[in-house]
Amino acid sequence: MQRKLEDRSFLLLLLVVTFGFGLLILPFxxxxxxxxxxxxxxxxxxxxxxxxxxxxxxxxxxxxxxxxxxxxxxxxxxxxxxxxxxxxxxxxxxxxxxxxxxxxxxxxxxxxxxxxxxxxxxxxxxxxxxxxxxxxxxxxxxxxxxxxxxxxxxxxxxxxxxxxxxxxxxxxxxxxxxxxxxxxxxLPLGDTREMHLFQKFAEVSRATVKGNLVVAIVQGTLGGLIFWALGIKGALLWGVVMVVLSLLPAVGSALVWAPAAAYLFFSGDVFKGVVLVLFGFFVIGLVDNVLRPVLVGRDTKMPDYLVLLSTLGGLSLFGLNGFVLGPVLTALFLAFWQIFMEEFNNNEEKSISDEEDASGG
Structure with missing residues (x-):
C-alpha cells in the first residue's frame, strides 16, 4: 500500500514538473x-x-x-x-x-x-x-x-x-x-513503437521541408521571370510572394499569376495575358504537379489530397510554420493508427479466429 502511494505521488509530481517545464520553454x-x-x-x-x-x-x-x-x-x-x-x-x-x-x-x-x-x-x-x-x-x-x-x-x-x-x-x-x-x-510506449514514430517524424519533416521549399523556390523564380519578361511591374515582389504562396499545394502560385493574367486581359494586352496563362498552366503548374508528388507525397507516403488538407490546416493553426507542422502531425496521426490496427485489431481478430477454431474442434 505504501509503495503504491509513493509511486502515484511520484508520477503526479512528474506530470506537474513536466508540465511546468513545458510552459517554461513554450515561448521558444x-x-x-x-x-x-x-x-x-x-x-x-x-x-x-x-x-x-x-x-x-x-x-x-x-x-x-x-x-x-x-x-x-x-x-x-x-x-x-x-x-x-x-x-x-x-x-x-x-x-x-x-x-x-x-x-x-x-x-x-x-x-x-x-x-x-x-x-x-x-x-x-x-x-x-x-x-x-x-x-x-x-x-x-x-x-x-x-x-x-x-x-x-x-x-x-x-x-x-x-x-x-x-x-x-x-x-x-x-x-x-x-x-x-x-x-x-x-517514453513508456515500447521501444519498437517509439523507433517507428521517430523515423516517421524524421521522414515526413525532411520530405516536407525539402520538397515544399524546392517547389516554392522553383515556382517563384519562374513566376518572377515571366512577370519580368512580360514587363509587369514589381516582378521581384510578385516572385517572392509566389514563393511564399507556393507552399500551398495545387493552388498557391495561381493566386498570383491568375489575377495578373486577368489584369492583362482587362488592360487590352490579350497576347501577354494568353502567354501568362499558358506559362502558368503548363510550366509553373507542371512544377507543382511533377515535383511535389515526387519530393513530398512519395516520401511522406500520404496521398496528395491529405498533403493539401494537412498543409492548409497547419497554416491556419500555426501560421507559416504550419506548412511543416500540419503534415508532420498528420503523419504521426496515421502512424499511431497504423500501430493500433496492426497490434490491437489483429490480436482481437486472432482471438476471435482462435475461439471459432476451438468451438469448431
Missing amino acids: FYAIFWAAMLAILFAPLHRWLIRRFPGRDNISALLTLLASLLIVVIPLAVMMTMLAKEGARVYQQVSSGEIQLQALVDKARATMPVIQELAERFDIDLGNVKQMLSQAALTGSKFFATQAFNFGQEYLQFTVSFVLMLYLTFFFLRDGGSLIQLLIRA
Missing part, C-alpha cells in the same frame, strides 16, 4: 522546432562529415551548421527582407497615387466594351469596383509595410530566437543520436 517552441528541422534536414551531411573526420564531432556539427546557414537560413532571410521591402515600396506608390488601379477599370471599359455590358446586366457599379481594387491594393501593400515595421519593433526577440535556434541546431546535430536514445528510454 518555434526556435526549438526549427532547430530540430535543420538537424533532421542536414543529418545525412553530418553523418558523411563524421565519416570523413572520425572523432571530431564538434567540427562535423559546426561545418553542418554553416552549410545549413548558407543553403537555407540566409537565403530565406534575404527573401523575406526583399518581400517586406518591396511591399513597403508598393504601399508608398499606391498611397502617393503613383500607382492608380482606378485606371485599370477605365482602360478595361474602353478596350473591352463587353465588360460594361456585363456590368450593366448584373447591376454592377464599376465605380465601386475601382474603389474596391484600390482599397485591396492599399490593404495588401500596407500589410507588408506593417510586417516590416513590426519586424523592426520585435528585432530583439527575433535575434534571441534566431541565435537560440542556431545554438540548439549545433547540439541537435552533435548529440542527436544520444538524445533520441534517451527519449526512447524515457
